[in-house]
Amino acid sequence: MLVSALLTSVGINLGTCILFFTLYSILRKQPGNIYVYAPRLIAEGKSQLSDDFNLERLLPSAGWVQRAWQPSEEDLLSAAGLDGVVLMRIFIFSLRVFSFAVIVGIGILLPVNYLGNQLSIDFSDLPNKSLDIFxxxxxxxxxxRLWIHFSAVYVFTGVVCYLLYYEYKHISSKRITYFYASKPQPHQFTLLVRGIPLSAGKSFNDSVESFFTEFHPSTYLSHIMVRQTNKLQNLIRDEQKLYKRLVNLKSKNPAQKKYTRDGFLGLFGRRVDIVDHHEKKLEDLQENVRREQLGVSLTGEEVPAAFVSFKSRYGSAVALHIQQSTNPTEWITEQAPEPHDVYWPFFSASFIQRWVSKLVVFVACFILTVLFLIPVVFVQGLTNLKQLEAYLPFLTGILAITFVSEIITGYLPSLILQLFLTMVPPIMKMLSSIQGYTSNSGILRSACTKVLWFTIWNIFFANVLSGSAFSQFFSLVLEPKNIPAKLAAAVPAQLLNVYEPKFETGGKFWPIVHTSTIFSLILMHILAFGLFGLKKLPLASSLCIPLPIVTLLFNDYCQKRFLPIFADYPAECLIKKDRxxxxxxxxxEFLENLVTAYGDPSMMLMQHSSNDDGYASPLLQSREV
Structure with a gap:
Protein backbone atom coordinates (compact mmCIF):
# COMPACT_ATOMS: atom_id res chain seq x y z
CA MET A 1 0.00 0.00 0.00
CA LEU A 2 1.23 3.48 -0.84
CA VAL A 3 1.64 6.22 1.76
CA SER A 4 -0.85 8.41 -0.08
CA ALA A 5 -3.42 5.57 -0.08
CA LEU A 6 -2.99 5.14 3.66
CA LEU A 7 -3.48 8.87 4.25
CA THR A 8 -6.62 8.80 2.07
CA SER A 9 -7.97 5.88 4.08
CA VAL A 10 -7.23 7.67 7.35
CA GLY A 11 -8.98 10.80 6.10
CA ILE A 12 -12.09 8.89 4.99
CA ASN A 13 -12.29 6.92 8.24
CA LEU A 14 -11.79 10.07 10.32
CA GLY A 15 -14.51 11.90 8.39
CA THR A 16 -16.88 8.95 8.71
CA CYS A 17 -16.20 8.77 12.44
CA ILE A 18 -16.96 12.47 12.90
CA LEU A 19 -20.16 12.07 10.84
CA PHE A 20 -21.39 9.16 12.97
CA PHE A 21 -20.56 11.00 16.20
CA THR A 22 -22.49 14.02 14.94
CA LEU A 23 -25.51 11.96 13.88
CA TYR A 24 -25.56 10.10 17.18
CA SER A 25 -25.30 13.35 19.13
CA ILE A 26 -28.32 14.77 17.29
CA LEU A 27 -30.49 11.67 16.99
CA ARG A 28 -30.20 10.72 20.65
CA LYS A 29 -31.83 14.05 21.61
CA GLN A 30 -34.95 13.51 19.53
CA PRO A 31 -38.04 12.49 21.57
CA GLY A 32 -39.03 9.83 19.04
CA ASN A 33 -35.70 8.03 19.47
CA ILE A 34 -35.68 7.81 23.26
CA TYR A 35 -36.88 4.19 23.13
CA VAL A 36 -33.84 3.40 20.98
CA TYR A 37 -31.15 5.27 22.91
CA ALA A 38 -32.48 4.99 26.48
CA PRO A 39 -35.07 2.20 26.74
CA ARG A 40 -33.75 1.07 30.09
CA LEU A 41 -34.10 4.53 31.61
CA ILE A 42 -37.68 4.72 30.32
CA ALA A 43 -38.49 1.31 31.82
CA GLU A 44 -37.02 2.34 35.18
CA GLY A 45 -38.83 5.68 35.16
CA LYS A 46 -35.59 7.67 35.14
CA SER A 47 -36.30 9.44 31.86
CA GLN A 48 -39.49 10.94 30.49
CA LEU A 49 -40.65 11.93 27.04
CA SER A 50 -40.72 15.64 26.23
CA ASP A 51 -42.22 17.04 23.04
CA ASP A 52 -41.26 20.66 23.71
CA PHE A 53 -39.21 22.04 20.83
CA ASN A 54 -35.65 23.00 21.67
CA LEU A 55 -33.09 24.33 19.21
CA GLU A 56 -30.35 22.57 21.17
CA ARG A 57 -31.76 19.26 19.92
CA LEU A 58 -30.62 20.05 16.38
CA LEU A 59 -27.07 20.93 17.36
CA PRO A 60 -24.37 18.28 17.94
CA SER A 61 -22.65 18.22 21.30
CA ALA A 62 -19.89 16.16 22.88
CA GLY A 63 -21.12 16.20 26.47
CA TRP A 64 -22.37 12.62 26.19
CA VAL A 65 -18.81 11.42 25.61
CA GLN A 66 -17.70 12.81 28.96
CA ARG A 67 -20.79 11.46 30.73
CA ALA A 68 -20.15 8.03 29.28
CA TRP A 69 -16.86 7.87 31.21
CA GLN A 70 -18.15 9.40 34.42
CA PRO A 71 -19.89 6.38 36.04
CA SER A 72 -17.69 4.63 38.58
CA GLU A 73 -17.11 0.90 38.73
CA GLU A 74 -19.61 0.71 41.57
CA ASP A 75 -22.28 2.43 39.43
CA LEU A 76 -21.61 0.03 36.58
CA LEU A 77 -21.62 -2.94 38.95
CA SER A 78 -25.02 -2.08 40.36
CA ALA A 79 -26.53 -1.38 36.93
CA ALA A 80 -24.94 -3.98 34.67
CA GLY A 81 -23.47 -6.56 37.04
CA LEU A 82 -19.94 -7.89 37.14
CA ASP A 83 -20.04 -8.80 33.44
CA GLY A 84 -20.57 -5.12 32.63
CA VAL A 85 -17.57 -4.20 34.80
CA VAL A 86 -15.43 -6.85 33.09
CA LEU A 87 -16.44 -5.55 29.66
CA MET A 88 -15.34 -2.06 30.69
CA ARG A 89 -12.06 -3.46 32.09
CA ILE A 90 -11.46 -5.16 28.73
CA PHE A 91 -11.80 -1.78 27.02
CA ILE A 92 -9.49 -0.15 29.55
CA PHE A 93 -6.91 -2.94 29.23
CA SER A 94 -7.01 -2.73 25.42
CA LEU A 95 -6.62 1.06 25.47
CA ARG A 96 -3.61 0.81 27.79
CA VAL A 97 -1.91 -1.79 25.61
CA PHE A 98 -2.74 0.13 22.44
CA SER A 99 -1.53 3.44 23.91
CA PHE A 100 1.79 1.95 24.96
CA ALA A 101 2.19 0.28 21.55
CA VAL A 102 1.47 3.59 19.79
CA ILE A 103 4.01 5.46 21.92
CA VAL A 104 6.73 2.88 21.29
CA GLY A 105 5.79 2.21 17.67
CA ILE A 106 5.32 5.76 16.42
CA GLY A 107 7.61 7.58 18.84
CA ILE A 108 10.60 5.22 18.66
CA LEU A 109 10.42 2.41 16.10
CA LEU A 110 8.89 4.31 13.17
CA PRO A 111 11.66 6.98 13.07
CA VAL A 112 14.29 4.24 13.36
CA ASN A 113 12.77 2.38 10.42
CA TYR A 114 12.33 5.54 8.37
CA LEU A 115 15.99 6.50 8.76
CA GLY A 116 17.19 3.11 7.51
CA ASN A 117 18.91 2.53 4.19
CA GLN A 118 17.92 -1.01 3.28
CA LEU A 119 15.34 0.11 0.70
CA SER A 120 16.09 2.56 -2.09
CA ILE A 121 13.88 5.56 -1.39
CA ASP A 122 13.39 8.73 -3.35
CA PHE A 123 12.21 11.11 -0.63
CA SER A 124 11.13 13.66 -3.23
CA ASP A 125 8.19 11.39 -4.14
CA LEU A 126 7.40 10.03 -0.68
CA PRO A 127 3.56 9.89 -1.02
CA ASN A 128 3.88 7.41 -3.88
CA LYS A 129 6.25 5.11 -2.02
CA SER A 130 5.29 1.89 -0.26
CA LEU A 131 4.65 1.77 3.48
CA ASP A 132 7.62 -0.59 3.74
CA ILE A 133 9.82 2.46 4.32
CA PHE A 134 8.23 2.74 7.78
CA ARG A 145 19.54 -0.15 15.35
CA LEU A 146 17.83 -3.55 15.34
CA TRP A 147 18.65 -3.79 19.06
CA ILE A 148 16.09 -1.05 19.58
CA HIS A 149 13.45 -3.38 18.13
CA PHE A 150 14.80 -6.19 20.30
CA SER A 151 14.49 -4.03 23.40
CA ALA A 152 10.97 -3.02 22.38
CA VAL A 153 9.92 -6.70 22.22
CA TYR A 154 11.16 -7.30 25.78
CA VAL A 155 9.71 -4.08 27.18
CA PHE A 156 6.35 -4.58 25.47
CA THR A 157 6.12 -8.15 26.76
CA GLY A 158 6.89 -7.00 30.30
CA VAL A 159 4.30 -4.20 30.20
CA VAL A 160 1.56 -6.42 28.78
CA CYS A 161 2.24 -9.17 31.34
CA TYR A 162 2.10 -6.62 34.14
CA LEU A 163 -1.22 -5.26 32.86
CA LEU A 164 -2.57 -8.79 32.51
CA TYR A 165 -1.59 -9.65 36.08
CA TYR A 166 -3.09 -6.44 37.42
CA GLU A 167 -6.40 -6.98 35.60
CA TYR A 168 -6.61 -10.68 36.52
CA LYS A 169 -6.00 -9.85 40.17
CA HIS A 170 -8.42 -6.92 40.13
CA ILE A 171 -11.25 -8.82 38.43
CA SER A 172 -10.81 -11.96 40.56
CA SER A 173 -10.99 -9.78 43.68
CA LYS A 174 -14.13 -8.12 42.31
CA ARG A 175 -15.61 -11.56 41.66
CA ILE A 176 -15.20 -12.59 45.31
CA THR A 177 -16.53 -9.24 46.55
CA TYR A 178 -19.50 -9.48 44.20
CA PHE A 179 -20.27 -12.97 45.50
CA TYR A 180 -20.25 -11.84 49.13
CA ALA A 181 -22.52 -8.89 48.34
CA SER A 182 -25.00 -10.88 46.23
CA LYS A 183 -28.32 -12.20 47.45
CA PRO A 184 -28.96 -15.97 47.29
CA GLN A 185 -29.23 -17.02 43.65
CA PRO A 186 -30.85 -20.28 42.42
CA HIS A 187 -27.83 -21.35 40.39
CA GLN A 188 -25.61 -21.19 43.49
CA PHE A 189 -27.67 -23.99 45.06
CA THR A 190 -28.44 -26.07 41.97
CA LEU A 191 -26.67 -28.62 39.79
CA LEU A 192 -27.53 -29.95 36.38
CA VAL A 193 -27.32 -33.75 36.56
CA ARG A 194 -27.07 -35.69 33.29
CA GLY A 195 -26.53 -39.31 32.40
CA ILE A 196 -29.18 -40.51 34.87
CA PRO A 197 -29.35 -44.34 34.71
CA LEU A 198 -32.76 -45.95 34.31
CA SER A 199 -33.41 -48.65 36.89
CA ALA A 200 -35.86 -51.47 36.32
CA GLY A 201 -39.38 -50.50 37.38
CA LYS A 202 -38.37 -46.90 38.10
CA SER A 203 -38.73 -43.67 36.21
CA PHE A 204 -35.91 -41.14 35.91
CA ASN A 205 -37.76 -39.03 38.46
CA ASP A 206 -37.79 -41.91 40.97
CA SER A 207 -34.10 -42.65 40.33
CA VAL A 208 -33.06 -39.07 41.06
CA GLU A 209 -35.09 -38.88 44.23
CA SER A 210 -33.84 -42.19 45.63
CA PHE A 211 -30.20 -41.51 44.68
CA PHE A 212 -29.86 -38.07 46.25
CA THR A 213 -32.00 -38.96 49.25
CA GLU A 214 -29.66 -41.85 49.97
CA PHE A 215 -26.28 -40.27 49.24
CA HIS A 216 -26.93 -36.60 50.07
CA PRO A 217 -29.60 -36.86 52.78
CA SER A 218 -28.59 -33.80 54.78
CA THR A 219 -28.20 -31.34 51.88
CA TYR A 220 -30.59 -32.52 49.14
CA LEU A 221 -33.64 -30.27 48.75
CA SER A 222 -35.55 -31.04 45.55
CA HIS A 223 -35.28 -31.65 41.85
CA ILE A 224 -37.06 -30.90 38.58
CA MET A 225 -36.90 -33.35 35.70
CA VAL A 226 -36.26 -32.18 32.16
CA ARG A 227 -38.88 -33.41 29.71
CA GLN A 228 -39.21 -33.71 25.95
CA THR A 229 -40.79 -30.43 24.90
CA ASN A 230 -39.67 -30.04 21.26
CA LYS A 231 -43.22 -30.17 19.90
CA LEU A 232 -44.41 -27.79 22.61
CA GLN A 233 -41.61 -25.32 21.89
CA ASN A 234 -42.55 -25.28 18.19
CA LEU A 235 -46.19 -24.61 19.04
CA ILE A 236 -45.24 -21.74 21.36
CA ARG A 237 -42.95 -20.31 18.70
CA ASP A 238 -45.79 -20.36 16.16
CA GLU A 239 -48.12 -18.80 18.73
CA GLN A 240 -45.71 -15.95 19.44
CA LYS A 241 -45.19 -15.26 15.72
CA LEU A 242 -48.93 -15.17 15.11
CA TYR A 243 -49.51 -12.90 18.10
CA LYS A 244 -46.87 -10.41 16.91
CA ARG A 245 -48.40 -10.45 13.44
CA LEU A 246 -51.84 -9.78 14.94
CA VAL A 247 -50.54 -6.87 17.04
CA ASN A 248 -48.88 -5.43 13.94
CA LEU A 249 -52.13 -5.70 11.95
CA LYS A 250 -54.13 -3.96 14.67
CA SER A 251 -51.59 -1.13 14.88
CA LYS A 252 -52.05 -0.26 11.18
CA ASN A 253 -55.31 1.60 10.49
CA PRO A 254 -57.38 -0.24 13.11
CA ALA A 255 -60.62 1.27 11.77
CA GLN A 256 -60.02 -0.07 8.26
CA LYS A 257 -61.19 -3.61 7.56
CA LYS A 258 -58.81 -5.95 5.73
CA TYR A 259 -59.83 -9.21 4.14
CA THR A 260 -58.18 -12.43 3.02
CA ARG A 261 -59.12 -15.95 1.97
CA ASP A 262 -59.04 -18.71 4.58
CA GLY A 263 -57.74 -21.29 2.12
CA PHE A 264 -54.30 -22.17 0.79
CA LEU A 265 -51.86 -19.20 0.92
CA GLY A 266 -54.85 -16.87 1.30
CA LEU A 267 -55.77 -17.41 -2.35
CA PHE A 268 -58.72 -19.79 -2.00
CA GLY A 269 -61.66 -20.34 0.35
CA ARG A 270 -64.06 -18.01 2.07
CA ARG A 271 -63.46 -14.26 2.22
CA VAL A 272 -62.87 -13.37 5.89
CA ASP A 273 -61.72 -10.41 7.97
CA ILE A 274 -57.96 -10.86 8.38
CA VAL A 275 -57.90 -9.71 12.04
CA ASP A 276 -60.77 -12.01 13.03
CA HIS A 277 -59.15 -14.83 11.09
CA HIS A 278 -55.84 -14.44 12.91
CA GLU A 279 -57.55 -14.13 16.29
CA LYS A 280 -59.35 -17.42 15.67
CA LYS A 281 -56.09 -19.11 14.63
CA LEU A 282 -54.42 -17.72 17.76
CA GLU A 283 -57.16 -19.14 19.98
CA ASP A 284 -56.76 -22.55 18.31
CA LEU A 285 -53.00 -22.44 18.79
CA GLN A 286 -53.35 -21.46 22.44
CA GLU A 287 -55.71 -24.38 22.99
CA ASN A 288 -53.21 -26.74 21.34
CA VAL A 289 -50.45 -25.35 23.53
CA ARG A 290 -52.47 -25.89 26.73
CA ARG A 291 -53.39 -29.39 25.64
CA GLU A 292 -49.76 -30.25 24.87
CA GLN A 293 -48.57 -28.70 28.18
CA LEU A 294 -51.02 -30.80 30.12
CA GLY A 295 -49.96 -33.93 28.28
CA VAL A 296 -46.27 -33.26 28.95
CA SER A 297 -46.96 -32.56 32.63
CA LEU A 298 -48.85 -35.81 33.16
CA THR A 299 -47.32 -38.34 30.79
CA GLY A 300 -44.52 -36.49 29.00
CA GLU A 301 -41.33 -38.35 28.14
CA GLU A 302 -38.57 -37.65 30.66
CA VAL A 303 -35.03 -36.83 29.58
CA PRO A 304 -32.16 -38.37 31.62
CA ALA A 305 -31.35 -34.93 33.02
CA ALA A 306 -32.56 -32.99 36.04
CA PHE A 307 -31.94 -29.80 37.96
CA VAL A 308 -31.11 -30.87 41.52
CA SER A 309 -31.24 -28.23 44.26
CA PHE A 310 -29.54 -28.33 47.66
CA LYS A 311 -30.12 -26.59 50.98
CA SER A 312 -26.72 -24.85 50.94
CA ARG A 313 -24.11 -23.65 48.49
CA TYR A 314 -21.50 -25.86 50.12
CA GLY A 315 -23.72 -28.92 49.76
CA SER A 316 -24.13 -28.14 46.06
CA ALA A 317 -20.36 -27.67 45.65
CA VAL A 318 -19.59 -31.00 47.33
CA ALA A 319 -21.97 -32.82 44.99
CA LEU A 320 -20.44 -30.99 42.03
CA HIS A 321 -16.81 -31.87 42.69
CA ILE A 322 -17.00 -35.52 43.70
CA GLN A 323 -17.70 -38.39 41.35
CA GLN A 324 -21.21 -39.61 42.07
CA SER A 325 -21.00 -43.16 40.72
CA THR A 326 -18.51 -45.95 40.07
CA ASN A 327 -19.42 -45.44 36.41
CA PRO A 328 -18.08 -41.96 35.48
CA THR A 329 -20.49 -41.71 32.53
CA GLU A 330 -23.47 -41.76 34.90
CA TRP A 331 -24.72 -39.08 37.30
CA ILE A 332 -22.60 -36.41 35.62
CA THR A 333 -22.86 -33.10 37.46
CA GLU A 334 -22.23 -29.56 36.29
CA GLN A 335 -23.03 -26.17 37.77
CA ALA A 336 -26.50 -25.07 36.74
CA PRO A 337 -26.75 -21.76 34.88
CA GLU A 338 -29.07 -19.03 36.05
CA PRO A 339 -32.74 -19.90 35.34
CA HIS A 340 -32.95 -17.16 32.69
CA ASP A 341 -29.66 -18.37 31.21
CA VAL A 342 -30.80 -21.93 30.54
CA TYR A 343 -30.86 -22.90 26.86
CA TRP A 344 -33.66 -25.48 26.74
CA PRO A 345 -33.76 -26.72 23.12
CA PHE A 346 -30.72 -29.00 23.40
CA PHE A 347 -31.73 -30.93 26.52
CA SER A 348 -33.68 -33.42 24.43
CA ALA A 349 -30.65 -34.39 22.35
CA SER A 350 -29.06 -37.77 22.97
CA PHE A 351 -25.35 -38.37 23.52
CA ILE A 352 -24.96 -39.45 19.88
CA GLN A 353 -26.79 -36.34 18.65
CA ARG A 354 -24.55 -34.09 20.74
CA TRP A 355 -21.42 -35.88 19.48
CA VAL A 356 -22.56 -35.59 15.86
CA SER A 357 -23.42 -31.93 16.39
CA LYS A 358 -19.94 -31.17 17.67
CA LEU A 359 -18.44 -32.90 14.64
CA VAL A 360 -20.72 -30.99 12.27
CA VAL A 361 -19.85 -27.68 13.95
CA PHE A 362 -16.11 -28.41 13.67
CA VAL A 363 -16.44 -29.17 9.96
CA ALA A 364 -18.64 -26.12 9.38
CA CYS A 365 -16.16 -23.82 11.14
CA PHE A 366 -13.32 -25.26 9.05
CA ILE A 367 -15.26 -24.78 5.80
CA LEU A 368 -16.23 -21.22 6.78
CA THR A 369 -12.60 -20.39 7.55
CA VAL A 370 -11.44 -21.77 4.20
CA LEU A 371 -14.19 -20.03 2.23
CA PHE A 372 -13.38 -16.73 3.91
CA LEU A 373 -9.98 -16.87 2.24
CA ILE A 374 -11.73 -15.87 -0.99
CA PRO A 375 -12.63 -12.31 0.13
CA VAL A 376 -9.31 -12.05 1.98
CA VAL A 377 -7.31 -12.84 -1.17
CA PHE A 378 -9.53 -10.47 -3.15
CA VAL A 379 -8.95 -7.69 -0.63
CA GLN A 380 -5.21 -8.24 -0.73
CA GLY A 381 -5.32 -7.96 -4.50
CA LEU A 382 -6.94 -4.53 -4.19
CA THR A 383 -4.03 -3.22 -2.11
CA ASN A 384 -1.53 -3.99 -4.89
CA LEU A 385 -2.12 -1.53 -7.73
CA LYS A 386 0.20 -3.21 -10.24
CA GLN A 387 -1.30 -6.63 -9.56
CA LEU A 388 -4.80 -5.21 -9.92
CA GLU A 389 -3.94 -3.67 -13.30
CA ALA A 390 -2.44 -6.95 -14.45
CA TYR A 391 -5.52 -9.02 -13.58
CA LEU A 392 -8.09 -6.37 -14.61
CA PRO A 393 -6.52 -4.44 -17.51
CA PHE A 394 -9.82 -2.74 -18.39
CA LEU A 395 -9.49 -0.74 -15.14
CA THR A 396 -6.15 0.79 -16.14
CA GLY A 397 -7.69 4.07 -17.22
CA ILE A 398 -9.75 4.45 -14.04
CA LEU A 399 -6.84 3.46 -11.82
CA ALA A 400 -4.74 6.17 -13.45
CA ILE A 401 -6.84 8.72 -11.56
CA THR A 402 -4.88 9.30 -8.36
CA PHE A 403 -7.80 9.79 -5.99
CA VAL A 404 -9.64 6.72 -7.32
CA SER A 405 -6.58 4.50 -7.01
CA GLU A 406 -5.97 5.74 -3.45
CA ILE A 407 -9.54 4.93 -2.42
CA ILE A 408 -9.41 1.46 -4.04
CA THR A 409 -6.05 0.51 -2.55
CA GLY A 410 -6.34 2.36 0.77
CA TYR A 411 -9.96 2.41 1.94
CA LEU A 412 -11.97 -0.12 -0.09
CA PRO A 413 -10.09 -3.25 1.13
CA SER A 414 -10.74 -2.56 4.81
CA LEU A 415 -14.39 -1.69 4.10
CA ILE A 416 -15.00 -4.93 2.18
CA LEU A 417 -13.26 -6.98 4.85
CA GLN A 418 -15.31 -5.40 7.64
CA LEU A 419 -18.56 -6.02 5.75
CA PHE A 420 -17.70 -9.71 5.42
CA LEU A 421 -16.64 -9.87 9.06
CA THR A 422 -20.03 -8.64 10.27
CA MET A 423 -21.49 -11.96 9.12
CA VAL A 424 -19.10 -14.07 11.19
CA PRO A 425 -20.37 -13.54 14.80
CA PRO A 426 -24.01 -14.46 14.04
CA ILE A 427 -22.88 -17.57 12.16
CA MET A 428 -20.57 -18.62 15.00
CA LYS A 429 -23.34 -18.06 17.54
CA MET A 430 -25.70 -20.22 15.49
CA LEU A 431 -23.09 -23.00 15.24
CA SER A 432 -22.40 -22.84 18.98
CA SER A 433 -26.13 -23.12 19.73
CA ILE A 434 -26.25 -26.58 18.14
CA GLN A 435 -23.07 -27.76 19.84
CA GLY A 436 -24.74 -29.00 23.01
CA TYR A 437 -24.44 -26.10 25.43
CA THR A 438 -27.21 -25.80 28.01
CA SER A 439 -26.78 -22.09 28.73
CA ASN A 440 -26.91 -18.95 26.64
CA SER A 441 -23.73 -17.68 28.29
CA GLY A 442 -21.96 -20.92 27.35
CA ILE A 443 -23.07 -20.43 23.76
CA LEU A 444 -21.78 -16.86 23.75
CA ARG A 445 -18.41 -17.83 25.27
CA SER A 446 -18.02 -20.58 22.69
CA ALA A 447 -18.96 -18.18 19.89
CA CYS A 448 -16.45 -15.61 21.19
CA THR A 449 -13.70 -18.22 21.11
CA LYS A 450 -14.63 -19.27 17.58
CA VAL A 451 -14.66 -15.66 16.36
CA LEU A 452 -11.31 -15.08 18.06
CA TRP A 453 -9.56 -17.97 16.34
CA PHE A 454 -11.30 -17.17 13.07
CA THR A 455 -9.99 -13.61 13.28
CA ILE A 456 -6.47 -14.74 14.17
CA TRP A 457 -6.33 -17.03 11.16
CA ASN A 458 -8.16 -15.02 8.52
CA ILE A 459 -7.35 -11.46 9.51
CA PHE A 460 -3.79 -11.99 10.64
CA PHE A 461 -2.25 -15.04 9.03
CA ALA A 462 -4.27 -15.21 5.81
CA ASN A 463 -4.52 -11.44 5.31
CA VAL A 464 -0.82 -10.87 5.95
CA LEU A 465 0.42 -13.90 4.09
CA SER A 466 -2.07 -14.07 1.23
CA GLY A 467 0.38 -12.41 -1.11
CA SER A 468 3.06 -14.97 -0.34
CA ALA A 469 1.60 -17.89 1.59
CA PHE A 470 0.06 -19.71 -1.34
CA SER A 471 3.13 -19.39 -3.49
CA GLN A 472 5.34 -20.59 -0.61
CA PHE A 473 2.98 -23.22 0.82
CA PHE A 474 5.04 -26.25 -0.13
CA SER A 475 8.28 -24.69 1.06
CA LEU A 476 6.64 -24.11 4.45
CA VAL A 477 5.49 -27.73 4.64
CA LEU A 478 8.81 -29.15 3.51
CA GLU A 479 10.88 -26.80 5.66
CA PRO A 480 8.99 -26.12 8.91
CA LYS A 481 12.09 -24.62 10.50
CA ASN A 482 11.72 -21.71 8.05
CA ILE A 483 8.19 -20.78 9.17
CA PRO A 484 9.33 -18.00 11.56
CA ALA A 485 11.54 -16.51 8.87
CA LYS A 486 8.74 -16.68 6.27
CA LEU A 487 6.34 -15.00 8.64
CA ALA A 488 8.90 -12.34 9.50
CA ALA A 489 9.52 -11.64 5.84
CA ALA A 490 5.82 -11.35 5.01
CA VAL A 491 4.70 -9.19 7.96
CA PRO A 492 6.70 -6.05 7.06
CA ALA A 493 5.85 -6.48 3.34
CA GLN A 494 -22.16 1.14 28.03
CA LEU A 495 -24.46 -0.20 28.91
CA LEU A 496 -26.14 1.96 31.46
CA ASN A 497 -28.92 3.44 29.30
CA VAL A 498 -29.71 0.71 26.82
CA TYR A 499 -29.00 -2.84 27.94
CA GLU A 500 -30.59 -4.82 30.74
CA PRO A 501 -28.42 -7.89 31.54
CA LYS A 502 -30.28 -11.13 30.80
CA PHE A 503 -27.86 -13.24 32.82
CA GLU A 504 -24.71 -12.89 34.91
CA THR A 505 -21.60 -15.06 34.52
CA GLY A 506 -19.58 -13.38 37.26
CA GLY A 507 -16.84 -12.19 34.91
CA LYS A 508 -16.13 -15.57 33.29
CA PHE A 509 -15.34 -13.91 29.96
CA TRP A 510 -12.07 -12.41 31.25
CA PRO A 511 -10.00 -15.66 31.01
CA ILE A 512 -10.72 -15.65 27.26
CA VAL A 513 -9.10 -12.21 27.00
CA HIS A 514 -6.12 -13.33 29.08
CA THR A 515 -5.52 -16.48 27.03
CA SER A 516 -5.83 -14.68 23.69
CA THR A 517 -3.37 -12.00 24.84
CA ILE A 518 -0.85 -14.63 25.90
CA PHE A 519 -1.24 -16.30 22.50
CA SER A 520 -0.60 -12.96 20.80
CA LEU A 521 2.57 -12.42 22.83
CA ILE A 522 3.88 -15.89 21.92
CA LEU A 523 3.12 -15.19 18.26
CA MET A 524 5.02 -11.89 18.51
CA HIS A 525 8.01 -13.73 19.97
CA ILE A 526 8.02 -16.25 17.12
CA LEU A 527 7.87 -13.43 14.59
CA ALA A 528 10.69 -11.57 16.34
CA PHE A 529 12.83 -14.73 16.39
CA GLY A 530 12.42 -15.19 12.64
CA LEU A 531 12.72 -11.50 11.87
CA PHE A 532 16.05 -10.95 13.62
CA GLY A 533 17.41 -14.05 11.92
CA LEU A 534 16.25 -12.67 8.58
CA LYS A 535 17.93 -9.32 9.33
CA LYS A 536 21.29 -11.00 10.00
CA LEU A 537 21.28 -10.46 13.78
CA PRO A 538 21.50 -14.03 15.10
CA LEU A 539 22.40 -13.01 18.67
CA ALA A 540 19.15 -11.04 19.04
CA SER A 541 17.27 -13.96 17.53
CA SER A 542 18.79 -16.34 20.11
CA LEU A 543 18.05 -13.95 22.99
CA CYS A 544 14.36 -14.03 21.99
CA ILE A 545 14.10 -17.71 22.92
CA PRO A 546 13.61 -17.10 26.69
CA LEU A 547 10.68 -14.76 26.02
CA PRO A 548 8.00 -17.37 25.13
CA ILE A 549 9.25 -19.62 27.91
CA VAL A 550 8.97 -16.90 30.55
CA THR A 551 5.59 -15.81 29.14
CA LEU A 552 4.23 -19.36 29.34
CA LEU A 553 5.51 -19.69 32.90
CA PHE A 554 3.79 -16.40 33.76
CA ASN A 555 0.58 -17.70 32.17
CA ASP A 556 0.84 -20.95 34.13
CA TYR A 557 1.19 -18.99 37.38
CA CYS A 558 -1.85 -16.83 36.53
CA GLN A 559 -3.89 -19.90 35.62
CA LYS A 560 -3.10 -21.54 38.94
CA ARG A 561 -3.44 -18.36 40.98
CA PHE A 562 -6.60 -16.83 39.50
CA LEU A 563 -8.39 -19.20 37.09
CA PRO A 564 -9.83 -21.51 39.82
CA ILE A 565 -11.68 -18.49 41.23
CA PHE A 566 -13.44 -18.07 37.86
CA ALA A 567 -14.31 -21.77 37.66
CA ASP A 568 -15.84 -22.19 41.14
CA TYR A 569 -16.01 -20.31 44.41
CA PRO A 570 -13.75 -21.73 47.17
CA ALA A 571 -15.17 -23.55 50.20
CA GLU A 572 -14.11 -20.64 52.41
CA CYS A 573 -16.44 -18.26 50.53
CA LEU A 574 -19.30 -20.75 50.27
CA ILE A 575 -19.33 -21.64 53.96
CA LYS A 576 -19.08 -18.01 55.06
CA LYS A 577 -21.96 -17.06 52.80
CA ASP A 578 -24.07 -20.02 53.97
CA ARG A 579 -23.52 -19.02 57.61
CA GLU A 589 -38.99 -18.22 51.24
CA PHE A 590 -36.01 -18.46 48.88
CA LEU A 591 -35.70 -22.23 49.38
CA GLU A 592 -39.43 -22.62 48.79
CA ASN A 593 -39.18 -20.75 45.50
CA LEU A 594 -36.04 -22.66 44.55
CA VAL A 595 -38.15 -25.81 44.17
CA THR A 596 -39.78 -24.40 41.01
CA ALA A 597 -37.05 -22.01 39.84
CA TYR A 598 -35.88 -24.29 37.02
CA GLY A 599 -39.25 -25.10 35.50
CA ASP A 600 -39.23 -25.30 31.69
CA PRO A 601 -40.58 -21.95 30.35
CA SER A 602 -42.57 -23.83 27.73
CA MET A 603 -44.61 -25.31 30.59
CA MET A 604 -45.75 -21.85 31.65
CA LEU A 605 -49.25 -20.84 30.57
CA MET A 606 -48.95 -17.92 28.13
CA GLN A 607 -51.85 -15.51 28.08
CA HIS A 608 -52.07 -12.61 25.67
CA SER A 609 -54.14 -9.47 25.81
CA SER A 610 -54.44 -6.39 23.67
CA ASN A 611 -52.71 -4.26 26.31
CA ASP A 612 -49.41 -6.06 26.79
CA ASP A 613 -47.14 -8.66 25.31
CA GLY A 614 -48.39 -11.40 27.57
CA TYR A 615 -47.53 -12.91 30.87
CA ALA A 616 -46.60 -16.35 32.10
CA SER A 617 -48.05 -18.32 34.97
CA PRO A 618 -47.42 -21.89 36.10
CA LEU A 619 -49.57 -24.42 34.32
CA LEU A 620 -49.73 -26.68 37.35
CA GLN A 621 -48.83 -25.92 40.94
CA SER A 622 -47.43 -29.39 41.56
CA ARG A 623 -43.81 -29.97 42.59
CA GLU A 624 -41.39 -32.73 41.81
CA VAL A 625 -39.35 -33.57 44.92
Missing amino acids: SISNVDNGSK EDQNDPAMT
Missing part, protein backbone atom coordinates in the same frame (compact mmCIF):
# COMPACT_ATOMS: atom_id res chain seq x y z
CA SER A 135 8.71 -0.93 8.57
CA ILE A 136 11.69 -2.86 9.85
CA SER A 137 12.34 -3.91 6.23
CA ASN A 138 14.04 -0.54 5.74
CA VAL A 139 16.57 -1.13 8.56
CA ASP A 140 19.94 -2.38 7.29
CA ASN A 141 20.72 -6.05 7.80
CA GLY A 142 22.93 -6.49 10.87
CA SER A 143 22.43 -2.86 11.93
CA LYS A 144 22.82 -2.02 15.60
CA GLU A 580 -24.63 -15.47 56.86
CA ASP A 581 -27.82 -16.78 55.26
CA GLN A 582 -28.71 -18.90 58.27
CA ASN A 583 -29.80 -15.73 60.10
CA ASP A 584 -31.67 -14.31 57.13
CA PRO A 585 -35.47 -14.72 57.55
CA ALA A 586 -35.93 -14.47 53.78
CA MET A 587 -33.96 -17.68 53.27
CA THR A 588 -36.98 -19.88 53.99
